[in-house]
Amino acid sequence: MDGLRTALITALLALAVLAPAAEARSPLDQSQRIAAQAYTPPCPISVQTDGLDSYSNFAEFHPANCQVRLRSEWTEWTREELCLIVVHEYGHSVLGPAHAHEGVMAEDPKKFAPCNRLGAIERKLSRVRAAQRSAHKRRLRTRERRLGATARRLQRQLTA
Numbered sequence: 579m580d581g582l583r584t585a586l587i588t589a590l591l592a593l594a595v596l597a598p599a600a601e602a603r604s605p606l607d608q609s610q611r612i613a614a615q616a617y618t619p620p621c622p623i624s625v626q627t628d629g630l631d632s633y634s635n636f637a638e639f640h641p642a643n644c645q646v647r648l649r650s651e652w653t654e655w656t657r658e659e660l661c662l663i664v665v666h667e668y669g670h671s672v673l674g675p676a677h678a679h680e681g682v683m684a685e686d687p688k689k690f691a692p693c694n695r696l697g698a699i700e701r702k703l704s705r706v707r708a709a710q711r712s713a714h715k716r717r718l719r720t721r722e723r724r725l726g727a728t729a730r731r732l733q734r735q736l737t738a
């Protein structure tokens with residue numbers, strides 16, 4: 579029996595090495611990846627996250643050093659908000675500082691669609707987590723476990 583157990587453990591360890599969990603993307607990495615698909619920046623954009631010159635903006639694009647600067651409160655934004663803002667700033671790198679009349683760069687909402695999809699997943703995830711918490715309070719173990727599995731699936735989708 580000991581041999582079998584050892585073989586099983588060895589096999590499981592090998593599996594763990596061969597199939598590492600898909601790497602979850604940070605919200606900022608994810609936003610930059612989506613932004614770079616929407617707009618091809620003319621220079622390698624770096625993102626600075628520790629503040630702005632102006633208090634009135636959420637973010638700024640500085641062409642002189644090809645830098646997107648975010649307000650220091652950016653960590654409080656939802657993934658969708660961060661994504662929309664980063665895509666918008668990447669847009670400035672290509673289109674210049676002007677804004678379209680119908681909202682900021684509203685001429686092509688397709689560029690913002692991947693951010694909106696993140697928002698839809700985020701909202702669904704927060705509803706599932708709230709239902710999971712209330713199932714936990716009411717000790718509905720089966721429902722809580724099922725909701726937990728759904729929450730993990732949504733979390734994977736959100737960070738893929």
Ligand SMILES: [Zn+2]
Nearest residue numbers: 666670677682
């Ligand atoms: Zn702008």
